[in-house]
Amino acid sequence: EAQVTQNPRYLITVTGKKLTVTCSQNMNHEYMSWYRQDPGLGLRQIYYSMNVEVTDKGDVPEGYKVSRKEKRNFPLILESPSPNQTSLYFCASGLAGIRQTQYFGPGTRLLVL
Amino acid sequence: GQNIDQPTEMTATEGAIVQINCTYQTSGFNGLFWYQQHAGEAPTFLSYNVLDGLEEKGRFSSFLSRSKGYSYLLLKELQMKDSASYLCAVNSAGGGNKLTFGTGTQLKVEL
Numbered sequence: 001e002a003q004v005t006q007n008p009r010y011l012i013t014v015t016g017k018k019l020t021v022t023c024s025q026n027m028n029h030e031y032m033s034w035y036r037q038d039p040g041l042g043l044r045q046i047y048y049s050m051n052v053e054v055t056d057k058g059d060v061p062e063g064y065k066v067s068r069k070e071k072r073n074f075p076l077i078l079e080s081p082s083p084n085q086t087s088l089y090f091c092a093s094g095l096a097g098i099r100q101t102q103y104f105g106p107g108t109r110l111l112v113l
Numbered sequence: 114g115q116n117i118d119q120p121t122e123m124t125a126t127e128g129a130i131v132q133i134n135c136t137y138q139t140s141g142f143n144g145l146f147w148y149q150q151h152a153g154e155a156p157t158f159l160s161y162n163v164l165d166g167l168e169e170k171g172r173f174s175s176f177l178s179r180s181k182g183y184s185y186l187l188l189k190e191l192q193m194k195d196s197a198s199y200l201c202a203v204n205s206a207g208g209g210n211k212l213t214f215g216t217g218t219q220l221k222v223e224l
Contacts, residue, residue, distance in 0.1 A: 031210045042216035043156070043200065050210075058211070090155060098143040098204050099163065102212065104155035 002027045004105035006091050012111045013081055021076045021108050023091030029103075030096040032074040033058070034066065036087040037107075043090065049074055050096060081112045115139045117215035119201050124221045125191055133186045133218045135201035143204040146212065147175050147186045150198045159186070159199075188220075196222045 004025045013019055025032065033048040035058075045058030049068040063085055065077040074093075078085060088109050092102040116138045125131040137145070144163035148156035162168055162177035162184060174187040188195055198217040205213060 033210070035214075040216060043202075043214040045211065045213075048211065059213075094210055096210065098210065099161065100210060101146065101158040101161065102210065104157070106155050107153075 002103075004091055004093050004103055006089075006105040006108050008108060009106060010109050012113065014113050015082055016080050019078050019081060019110075021078075021089060021091075021110070023074045023076065023105060024072050025074075025091075025093040025103070026072065027093060027103070028071065029093035030071070031100070031102070032068065032091065032093045033102065034064070034074070034076045035090045035092065036060065036085075037090060038087050046076070046089075081110075083112050086110060086112045115203070115205060115213040117201055117203060117213060119199075119215040119218045121216070122219045122221070124223060125188075127191055127193060127222055127224055129191050130187065130189050131191060131220065133188070133199050133201075133220065135184045135186070135215055137182050137184070137201070137203050137215075139182075139203050139205035139213065141205040142179060145175075145177055145184050146202040146204070147173075147184075148200040148202065150200060150217065152197070156200055191222050193222050193224075196220060 034046040035043045047066040049055045091105040094100045094102040118136045147159040150156040160175040167176045172189045200217045201215040202212040
């Protein structure tokens, strides 16, 4: 089944404790992206990747890191999480190109205490 | 900058027709997407418009006017399962996939 998977789905952590949210897709998509979704603010892009070893900042990159060592994986790293990073996170992937739709993972709900 | 506006909430009756509007002001335009998102779930693709006019897909249709910076999503024969948030997103990048999303319109379908 073609899909985007994220792990974990739910996470409660404390300020300053490094964490990684994994994202994997099995559709051979070049493009992958991370978003966060907050009430009243909608989906905002954190980082994106056009292909292996090619990543770039989105609209809200502060406090996050990413890597793209393999085509299928695009982990999101929070080196020192803070309470303002409490949010619902979505990973998405798609074929490269302006007309291509993006397919979203199921989401990761993160609470930073 | 990029600005995408949608109504925050709408309510409609089962079996009726509802139109959800989206206006945008972006530095470029490579197409407009509509996504549906049920509470607690991932957004799923509904439609894509890049040329002016109406695109019809079953009960859902989407319209675009590039000169007016305006789109709408039309839902016919509303069903209870259509209760969801509807997200308008614009691709304004020079050549990539980057989408800028509106804050979404929460649609409630009532009996």
